[in-house]
Amino acid sequence: MISANLSAIFYLISGVLFILALRGLSSPETSRQGNFFGILGMIIAITVTFFSIGNFSTGLIFVLIFLIVGGSVGAFIAYRIPMTAMPELVAGFHSLVGLAAVFVAISAFLNPNAFNLGYPGNIKLGSLIEMSIGAAVGAITFSGSVIAFLKLQGIMSGSPITFKGQHPLNALILISIVVLIYLLCASQSSKLFWILLMVSFLIGFLLIIPIGGADMPVVISMLNSYSGWAAAGIGFTLENSALIITGALVGSSGAILSYIMCKGMNRSFFNVILGGFGASEQISSAQNKEQKPVKSGNADDAAFLMKNASSVIIVPGYGMAVAQAQHALREMVDTLKKSGIKVSYAIHPVAGRMPGHMNVLLAEANVPYDEVFELEEINNDFANADVAFVIGANDVTNPVAKTDPQSPIYGMPVLDVEKCKSVLFVKRSLSPGYAGIDNDLFYKENTLMLFADAKKMTEDITKNL
């Protein structure tokens, strides 16, 4: 058994190591070391906890068994998961953090003596407030992440689910959560504690169902942030600085990512959260769809265009992830590079279903990260490039965002693909993208549509090169 002061110092050290873990991610070279710091911090935190309890009862055996059981499951998932499923995995993990926070809060509520928080029915007021906030946020994180997971996995439809009176209902529930916390702290009633948990689960569910598939980057980042605040709430209850520091780090990290994603779509956070985007516009665009001439080509035409180019820019999107086309794409690029053609990749901030989704997929296919560029870095290069190869992206290339103030995506930063001498657009059909609007790029003089599955088309082009 070590003293409370000594263990507090160790918790502080592990908090600092977690900061260094995030700091490492500022560049790919330092990132692996950063991850190591994170692991070290976790080992310190867990070891210190064991020593600070000191009382090695038979319960310890069970703690270790459950630790190993959970750890093996986690390790198994980590090794087996395909990179394309990363958004689902992250959403799933968020739900676990949320639920763990709820469970810890429940056991602290039922047995406060173990945490030095007072006695059942007479818990210290401060601790009870912290505990109930942690539990409520944890419950929201859990049910919200489960819905996000189901939507990403395709088990639940990705289209927004809206109904009349949705926003007033949500507002009412949120207010009732605040009232419940107040009543709970005044009465210490365990009944209210359970009701609070149920209502929080419900609101997490209701908050995420109206948000559509392509807004998932914002949702995942937001839930990331919530899981941090839940951890911080529990950290206050347990008076544990490692947990408070981590909660604050994760909370602000998720908030920044949500901000970056919203900016990438030129929409306010509330606009995304209130949901329903793309549901109403889809109908109107289907009605006034006129037949415009489209040039379509085959793999042979595409190969010819690219062979005669001196520089090619690749614009990947969610469609590439769906078709698992990243390896085929890399092979095509290798063939191009052998003939001395300069190839780079342009990534829009909201391409894919989570922040950095495309970068991970390209990294998986062995694309060196110094060939991959962000929107601001590469947007001026389109004018000098010969061919833009758009694979699985749509709305993020739509020039209407710059020209038509009426458009729902007006003002969104887009890749200036149309400035290229020619554009190759791999897509399965002419159907509009997530925003439900037509892409003018399809009908441009210099655009060649390649109607096919992204992976198959890329392979065919490679054969023809």
Next chain:
Amino acid sequence: MEIDPFIFRLSIFILSIFVGYYVVWSVTPSLHTPLMSVTNAISSVIIVGAIIAGLAGGNDSVFNVSSIFGFLAIILAAVNIFGGFLVTQRMLAMYKKKKKDKK
């Protein structure tokens, strides 16, 4: 008059938010997915609470309602810790620079 220890914890919390703010802005956008998976892993340090809860029973009552919730939380957090760190490591191992000989 003494200052309530809560104030110190609050100070740690607020300052950590600022640290997080500056550290996360310096994360390169291409590593945003590993950022999410590693934040996932570190927020599972909540396992320290779960361990305390799981061990609270003492020898005569290893399993009571409170400790069972603790044990469940240990499993969930452990999945996250191992899964989060390992998947981050797997992702980061894929980020490679251009090979020199190809230039």
